[in-house]
Amino acid sequence: MTNHDDPDLALRQWRAAAADPSTVLIDGFHALKHTLRFGGELRQIVTTDRSALGELSRALAPDVAKAVLAAAVEVPPAVLREVVARPHPTGVAALAVRPDPELALARLSALPRRAPVVVLDNPRNLGNVGAVVRLAAGFGVTGVVTTGDLDPWHPTVVRAGAGLHFATDVARLPADRLPPGPLYVLDPEGESIHSTRLPDQALLVFGSERHGVSEELRSRADALLAIPMRPLVSSFNLATSVGMGLFHWQAHTATR
Ligand SMILES: C[S@@+](CC[C@H](N)C(=O)[O-])C[C@H]1O[C@@H](n2cnc3c(N)ncnc32)[C@H](O)[C@@H]1O
DSSP, X not given: OOOSOOHHHHHHHHHHHHTSTTEEXXXXXXXXXXXXXXXXXXXXXXXXXXXXXXXXXXXXXXXXXXXXXXXXXXOOHHHHHHHOSSOOTTOEEEEEEOOOHHHHHHHHHOSSOSSOEEEEXXXXXXXXXXXXXXXXXXXXXXXXXXXXXXXXXXXXXHHHTTTGGGGSEEEEOOXXXXXXXXXXXXEEEEEEGGGOOXXXXXXXXXXXTTTBSOHHHHHTOXXXXXXXXXXXXXXXXXXXXXXXXXXXXXXXXXXX
């Protein structure tokens, strides 16, 4: 990385790094802060205002302020708009190296595990997946696995996850290659979750926003659990369901 503020050079370096499929876009200050805090490897940082970035870093994340400023290159707003379609209000973007997918998979599959794995079965909404990664990081679970065609490392997901992809393991897998562990499927039609203690080895499976959990995963479930709802309400939002499921796991863990 360079700390010379040469926008043309910065743009050329950005394009070269972005062409590498192992590179992920880190959009905005909060994502950048978490990437650094959780050991993500940065390739480049660009900002439209170095001194504003310095102030923001010192105010919100003094632990990473030095690293941010040492690497950030100031570029005109037009250059930021070239590299990020919709620049974040904090005026900063970065490129980081995606952690090795094979290592992530090995960690997700290792037994015994100290905390569950969240499985999102064919999620459709990028914002929901990001919110779930943020929940997984906050609750300290083993990681998040998605099935289906959505890329859980899509820039919009990383932005919605506030860069917390680096604080947990995130991978996409076919439904027939999930990590080992008992399958606890969360579904409005299941029995009340209140009578069940979720084991640390569990895969907690949540369905897609429109269709719920696939028949295939439902048929393999060790338990089908519902978060009780008032009559006439059909379901909760996907990410809030994951939050409630993880809170239930954590509440029982804390009282062990
Ligand atoms: C928006 S809901 C899907 C609704 C879908 N129409 C269905 O029939 O399941 C997305 C996911 O959130 C979880 N979910 C939503 N409400 C829930 C509840 N009350 N209990 C358990 N899981 C719930 C389930 O995993 C569900 O598949």
